[in-house]
Ligand SMILES: Nc1nc2c(ncn2[C@@H]2O[C@H](COP(=O)(O)OP(=O)(O)OP(=O)(O)O)[C@@H](O)[C@H]2O)c(=O)[nH]1
């Protein structure tokens with residue numbers, strides 16, 4: 001079906017003994033390898049995954065879905081696969097939808113394709129209200145930060161070209177979902193969302209978002225740091241701009257008082273507050289300049305990493321579009 005392309009499916013899993021076998025069994029035969037990254041489950045996830053025919057990589061500690069994703073990604077690159085699909089191990093997605101994700105990559109129309117629960121209202125699942133609301137707000141935030149409109153940035157069912165995998169450079173270990181959107185948009189990858197049906201099982205407790213406040217906090221931390229690192233001038237100078245406005249407002253209270261009464265006493269506090277904001281504005285301005293220098297170094301490092309990976313892994317790819325040079 002996908003002649004000449006090696007396709008791997010990775011499944012990050014944590015305590016999924018009830019579902020993992022079914023997910024692996026449902027993977028279509030054109031997929032060359034299923035890899036389960038067992039993140040130190042306390043149940044028999046590894047055993048069941050292995051007997052269902054998957055390659056199992058087990059972490060010695062529970063490190064999070066983001067870390068598991070990176071482990072899978074490295075394996076896929078090292079083993080020479082051309083396309084990687086990631087799917088959750090809870091059975092919410094149908095593996096029969098895999099072609100819908102990989103076809104745009106095979107046709108050369110996309111580098112990264114994600115299943116979307118919200119792009120088409122006909123496919124919107126009957127999910128808990130709070131999750132639906134949170135997912136939509138998260139997509140709005142990532143759209144605003146990246147400057148591109150996305151409808152679902154938290155879905156765990158996606159496909160990547162080998163080239164996109166070589167460019168991806170993720171830091172978050174809690175989750176990879178939103179960071180990969182930012183990383184790949186800033187790297188000008190072609191991203192496509194395809195509507196996919198998702199099942200929600202009553203009574204299942206999310207392994208990733210068992211505490212919603214913790215999920216929000218951890219996710220926002222990853223997004224905040226990613227945006228800061230990719231758009232340092234905009235990030236630090238926006239803060240500097242707000243501080244300058246505050247400084248001017250307080251400074252003008254003092255000046256107005258001086259011009260109307262001829263003396264500073266009485267409103268001297270506003271001068272101090274204005275000066276405080278001004279000093280901080282200058283500090284943020286300078287931090288922006290330094291962060292911008294660091295950003296340029298990072299871009300260079302990423303270019304080197306990309307070339308190194310290409311050299312190190314050349315000859316392993318079977319992708320006709322990817323000659324390894
Ligand atoms: N490797 C690893 N995988 C995890 C961890 N927590 C969850 N997972 C896996 O990540 C996938 C998604 O987890 P879910 O519990 O379904 O979380 P979710 O899809 O955000 O939440 P729901 O919408 O309730 O399903 C599943 O395959 C889990 O087994 C973890 O700490 N490490």
Ligand SMILES: [Mg+2]
Nearest residue numbers: 088090092206
């Ligand atoms: Mg799930």
